[in-house]
Amino acid sequence: MKRILNGNEAFAYGALAAGIDFYAGYPITPSTDVYEFFEKYGKDYGVKFVHASSEVSAINMIMGASIAGARALTVTSGCGFSLMQETISYMAADFVPSVILNVMREGAGLGDIPRSQGDYNQMTKGGGNGDYHTIVLACSTIKDCVEFPSIAYELSEKYQNPVIITYDSDIAHTKEIVEVPIRIKNDINKLSYTLTGNINNNPKRIQNIYYHDSDYNNTLKNKYELIEENEQRYSDYFTEDANVILVAFSICARICIDVVKRARAEGIKVGLIIPITLYPFPKKVFEKINNCKKIIVVELNILKQMRMDVEYFTKFKYEYYSINSMSTCETVLDILNFIKEHK
Amino acid sequence: MYEMLCAGCGHRTAMMILDEIIKEKNIKEKIIMALDVACCSLLIDYVDYDAIMCAHGRVLDVTKGYKMMRDENIVISYMGDGAAYSIGIEEMIHSARRNDAVLAIVINNGLYSMTGGQVAPTYVGANVNAGVNVNVGVNVNVGADVNVGANVNAGADIIRPIVVTNVDTEGTKLSEPVSNDNNIGFKIENIIGNLPISYFARASITDKENIDTAKKYINTAFDKYIKSGGFNLVELLSPCPTNYKLKPVDMVNVINNGWSKVYKIGEIVNNV
Ligand code: SF4
Numbered sequence: 198m199k200r201i202l203n204g205n206e207a208f209a210y211g212a213l214a215a216g217i218d219f220y221a222g223y224p225i226t227p228s229t230d231v232y233e234f235f236e237k238y239g240k241d242y243g244v245k246f247v248h249a250s251s252e253v254s255a256i257n258m259i260m261g262a263s264i265a266g267a268r269a270l271t272v273t274s275g276c277g278f279s280l281m282q283e284t285i286s287y288m289a290a291d292f293v294p295s296v297i298l299n300v301m302r303e304g305a306g307l308g309d310i311p312r313s314q315g316d317y318n319q320m321t322k323g324g325g326n327g328d329y330h331t332i333v334l335a336c337s338t339i340k341d342c343v344e345f346p347s348i349a350y351e352l353s354e355k356y357q358n359p360v361i362i363t364y365d366s367d368i369a370h371t372k373e374i375v376e377v378p379i380r381i382k383n384d385i386n387k388l389s390y391t392l393t394g395n396i397n398n399n400p401k402r403i404q405n406i407y408y409h410d411s412d413y414n415n416t417l418k419n420k421y422e423l424i425e426e427n428e429q430r431y432s433d434y435f436t437e438d439a440n441v442i443l444v445a446f447s448i449c450a451r452i453c454i455d456v457v458k459r460a461r462a463e464g465i466k467v468g469l470i471i472p473i474t475l476y477p478f479p480k481k482v483f484e485k486i487n488n489c490k491k492i493i494v495v496e497l498n499i500l501k502q503m504r505m506d507v508e509y510f511t512k513f514k515y516e517y518y519s520i521n522s523m524s525t526c527e528t529v530l531d532i533l534n535f536i537k538e539h540k
Numbered sequence: 541m542y543e544m545l546c547a548g549c550g551h552r553t554a555m556m557i558l559d560e561i562i563k564e565k566n567i568k569e570k571i572i573m574a575l576d577v578a579c580c581s582l583l584i585d586y587v588d589y590d591a592i593m594c595a596h597g598r599v600l601d602v603t604k605g606y607k608m609m610r611d612e613n614i615v616i617s618y619m620g621d622g623a624a625y626s627i628g629i630e631e632m633i634h635s636a637r638r639n640d641a642v643l644a645i646v647i648n649n650g651l652y653s654m655t656g657g658q659v660a661p662t663y664v665g666a667n668v669n670a671g672v673n674v675n676v677g678v679n680v681n682v683g684a685d686v687n688v689g690a691n692v693n694a695g696a697d698i699i700r701p702i703v704v705t706n707v708d709t710e711g712t713k714l715s716e717p718v719s720n721d722n723n724i725g726f727k728i729e730n731i732i733g734n735l736p737i738s739y740f741a742r743a744s745i746t747d748k749e750n751i752d753t754a755k756k757y758i759n760t761a762f763d764k765y766i767k768s769g770g771f772n773l774v775e776l777l778s779p780c781p782t783n784y785k786l787k788p789v790d791m792v793n794v795i796n797n798g799w800s801k802v803y804k805i806g807e808i809v810n811n812v
Contacts, residue, residue: 219609245608249601250634257598257631261574261605264592265613269605287595385609392590392606394569394613403592404584408544 198377204368205230207342207375208298212270213242215296215346216383219269221247221258223277226310227366228300231272242380252280256297260284263295264392264403266385268350271295275302278316278324285359286325290405290417292357292390296349297331299363303524311524312365312448317502320361321476330421332356332428333475336364337450339373341473347378354388356424363475365497367448367526424477431479432471435461436486439468441536444507445495446472448526453495455529460536467536475503480510491539493518495532544582548788550778551579553745554647555587557755558616561762562589567614574603576619576628578654579780580647583618597628600635600642607641614766617644621662621775622652625726636732641769643761649780650725650799657783661726664802666784666794725802728775733809738770740809744777744800746792757807770811777803 202210209231220235239246245262249255255271262269273281278299288295299320303313320333332352336342342364349360385391392401407413432450434457436442445453450471460467468489472479492515494504501519508517520527520535527535542552562568573591575581581593594602603615624632624646635642650663729740739761743754754776761772777799779791786794 219605221605247604247608250630253598254601254631254634257595257601258605258608260594260598261602261607262609263605264602265606265609267605267609283595284598291592392572392592393610394571395588395590396569400588401590402584404581406581406593408582408585 199374200377201372201374202339202343202377203230203370203372204336204339204342204364205300205370206234207339207373208272208336208346208362209234210377211343211346212296213244213380214343214378215350216268216381217244217270217346218267218383218385219245219259219262220271221249221255221262221269222271222273223249223252223255225252225274225277227302227369228272228274228277228298230369231298252277253284256281256284259295259297260288260293263288263293266388266391266393268383269295270298272298272300274300275308275316276306278319282325285331286323286327286329287405288359289329289331290327291403292420293359293403294350294353294357294388295359296346296353297359297361299361300369301363301365309524310366312367312497312526313524314365314447314449314497315500315502315523316363317475317496317498318500320363321478321506328417330358330424330476332358332360332424332477334360334362334430334473335446335475336362336368337447337471339368339371339375342368343375343377352428356420357390358420358424363447365447428474429477429479429481430473431482432473433482433485434469435466436468436470436482436489438466438487439489440466441491441493441540442468442470442486442489443493443495443532444470444472444503446475446503449495449497452526452529452532456532456536459529459533465536465540472503478506478510483511489515491516491518493520493532493536493539495520495527497522497524497526499523542583542586544586545579546780546782548779548781548791549579550647550649550745550776550780551583553751554645554776554778555583557745557751557758558645561755561759565762570612570614572603572606572613572615574599574606574615574617576623578620578652580618580620580623597623597626598631599623600628600631600644603642604635604640611641614762615643617642619644619646620653620660621646621648621650621726622660625661625728629731632728633731633735636735636737636771639736639738639771641765642771642773643765644773645758646728646773646775647778648775648803649778649783651780651783653780653783657780664725664799666786666791666798725799727803728773729804729808732771732773736811737773737809738768738811739764739772739807740775741773741807742775742777742803742805744795744805746777746779746795750796753805760807760810777805
């Protein structure tokens, strides 16, 4: 069925399509539409809903539901996402799957609610204590918001690791026509590592400190190596012959698509790379580049967080430029002019 | 049996009670043990049940998430007093207010044990000899307020509360009962006693008689939880001889003659 939905609503339908069984959350702008959706309609779809006493509580209920085999979801923003980090770190260390949506807020501290991509480092470098990563999927279209939850649950169950889906508040509140897929039913008994009770005299344990074991460190290391090898995702436009390549995700990617169209119409060879997985960073796509000398990273944070990854993963061999600010997107024409000035 | 624990540790007794009950009820296949960190977590390699080690203070949330998905399972929330009443007090209140299906065992030894014996909200102290109790009371108050420090002993106790002197191994005498003083020891019934919970009982796990009583209460909590869910909590006054620097037998005396006068023992809430 086709519907007109904003990013948050589309995400809620996407999560339903992915078969979620359980939602625990705490309201925070700009993510609250999803909370309200499940509070109102969760029952109709058989999704158990809890208003947790905090984000800390919500993420721990998610962990409990996940180890019971549920496809469990929590949705948050900014400070709420920070509050969840301890348990996200636990889940990565404990090999527990889960999906968390972080609709990014602007700034540090309380910050504010305009568009922002300031959580890039927090999401891609771990975010909590210790040695771990979460897989991070960034939505740039409302269609992505519908489709990524299913991909996220599959990845999280395959690698037994939390997956973060993210976008900024422009994507959260932009409406587009999308196809809403049919809801699948999750089978809570499908995963071998789900805790069911000790039925076969072989107790299953979820832990990240081993008093007697083991090869735990290597198992953990292998997990991230496999993810980095197999799960790099991206979209690329006109990169093969481009002289200048833009790198952008979420709302910035939307703007950059128009930049590429206009530039090409004027005969300027501009390409675009949209990372879909922010972690693992899609470095493979850069290996296909031929003529390009210049890379422009367009992002919504003052510290040029993604640019550092772009430089590192392309081995510092291009000329790098940034178009970045905390919450105001440059227009298509601004970016086009920037390209012309730096030709 | 549970050899990673210290000699005389209350966790061992508590686990043996649980093991017995689970065996008697023949419900091993349904059990999920959710353990808090530190000394609780030492149990993970020994329990014969599916088990999870939770983040500190988060046991009740994890078990609630689990129980909502698999109502047929029996999920034991096993935690220390620091987890239950300090860092995890918010979710304790949340669960009690909602009367969520909870089967919780709280090991109350008044301390953060694995980190070396820092005072928990439940701290009462180990020195229960006549007259010294007053100091113990002051220590607890001062524990939250370093500036009060007029009492040099108390000041020292804040940093290192486990200075035990003069324990009477013959069975300590308690000349001034302190059980009416609500400032001593954190009593969870003052917080959740009026919320719509199913069951709250407190026992000590020191000697045969007390252990039998503890088992009776835990059994009741199991029965109520299995029959109709609801919030069921049993708190166990529990020895930690290592941090109180006492022989196990002296620790037993401290609990029987000291803590058990401060904390009410018995079935404190028992709603249908
Ligand atoms: S430190 Fe205390 S609580 Fe921990 S195992 Fe030893 S006796 Fe038990």
